[in-house]
Amino acid sequence: MNTYDVIIVGAGVAGLMTAQKLSQIGLRIAVIEKKPTLASGPSTRNEGWLHRGTYHACSIASKDSAYQVARRCIYGHKQLRNFCPEAIEDLDKRPLALLRDGDRIDEVKDRWDDAGVSFRQISRKKARKLIPDANFDRAAGIFLSKDVSINTRLLYRKLVGTARAHGCEFFVAHDVVRVNGMELLIMDQDGVSSTISADRIIYASGAGTRSLYEKLHGKDIPMRYWKSHLVVTRRLAPMGVFYLDPHEAAMMHHGDVSVIGFNEDAVQCESPSYDVVPDRAENLRNGIRRIFPEWRDEAAIDIACVKVDLLESDDNARSLNVAIREPVPGHIVALPGKLTETPYLTDALVGLIHKTVSDPLISERPCDLYTSAA
Ligand SMILES: Cc1cc2nc3c(=O)[nH]c(=O)nc-3n(C[C@H](O)[C@H](O)[C@H](O)COP(=O)(O)OP(=O)(O)OC[C@H]3O[C@@H](n4cnc5c(N)ncnc54)[C@H](O)[C@@H]3O)c2cc1C
Structure with missing residues (x-):
């Protein structure tokens, strides 16, 4: 033995x-x-988004949890970049974080400062120069982030x-x-x-x-299972683009391909299956069109994947x-x-x-x- x-x-x-x-x-x-x-x-059916706290510091309601997750992401981000720099993609491009909710701009910036998230606010004009095909009209705030794509x-x-x-x-x-x-x-x-x-x-x-x-x-x-969806399509932009608001698209790129998810897409399911839920996938596709109105890709594929969590208490919130x-x-x-x-x-x-x-x-x-x- x-x-x-x-x-x-x-x-x-x-x-x-x-x-x-x-x-x-x-x-x-x-x-x-x-x-x-x-x-x-x-571990491979994901966006390949090596977070740097930008999304989680402001998308989780409780500040304490948001900062904890953001700091763990910053820790993981640094460690993975040191361990396997070869796997980091588009190092010279900073993804754009978009905020639709104009009332939250100051709060979001404060949260980033508190959690140690790096960002720089830029104008719509500058964003349009960076990604001419994208529609930034709905974004009240646009920020350069330090998140990156990783080749898992x-x-x-x-x-x-x-x-x-x-x-x-x-x-x-x-x-x-x-x-x-x-x-x-x-x-x-x-x-x-x-x-x-x-x-x-x-x-x-x-x-x-x-x-x-x-x-x-x-x-x-x-343990509970939460299904969410991704669209895999031709590359849509030189750098990643992601909304910080719920029910909006978030995309990272890997070579010629973009992998796009949908914030707060997770739907609880009884068992861990990869079957696509068509109306959920359509929500995501609509989210992509809100950023890239001209996007048409007959060859794009919808995939589903499952996240798991442990039900820690009677509190039914997803953790x-x-x-x-x-x-x-x-x-x-x-x-x-x-x-x-x-x-x-x-x-x-x-x-x-x-x-x-x-x-x-x-x-x-x-x-x-x-x-x-x-
Ligand atoms: C749609 C989606 C997008 C995501 N995007 C990102 C992202 O961009 N960035 C990010 O940081 N995180 C992302 N995540 C989260 C991340 O992908 C997961 O948290 C992570 O991959 C989980 O890794 P794991 O090793 O715990 O589980 P898994 O990847 O599920 O690995 C478990 C392994 O165990 C094996 N296994 C299962 N049962 C047995 C058994 N009985 N005997 C032996 N082997 C077994 C499985 O085959 C599998 O290989 C995303 C998740 C989803 C669902």
């Missing part, structure tokens, strides 16, 4: 980054992914390559069949099974976490927050909230794992030895 320090179940951005960081601190790591390719879910495939390649170079093993197209304490029975697509074990198991399996945890541990994780939970000792659930927040999540996970999988070669600090008299 192969034994590891940590087994990670799920190879989206959260699983891959955790694997990279834990293998880099010298731990023996295995990653189990049920699909034949890595990161085939939301390149990022994941580097995460996998670095993790492998540090000894991480990947079991792709493998199902987790059964758990026995800290042992997992896993099976490949030909029905060949093996048992592996670890000191800790991390479930970074996104929307698959609830059913997996239920199957293995008989415990319900109060796409970073979450680390350990409902069964040693079996840790990890959700990043956003791709951009994954560095924050994974740093917290490394701290947690390091405490439990100690290295006897390195001296303990006095504070590690301290135990409270109580």
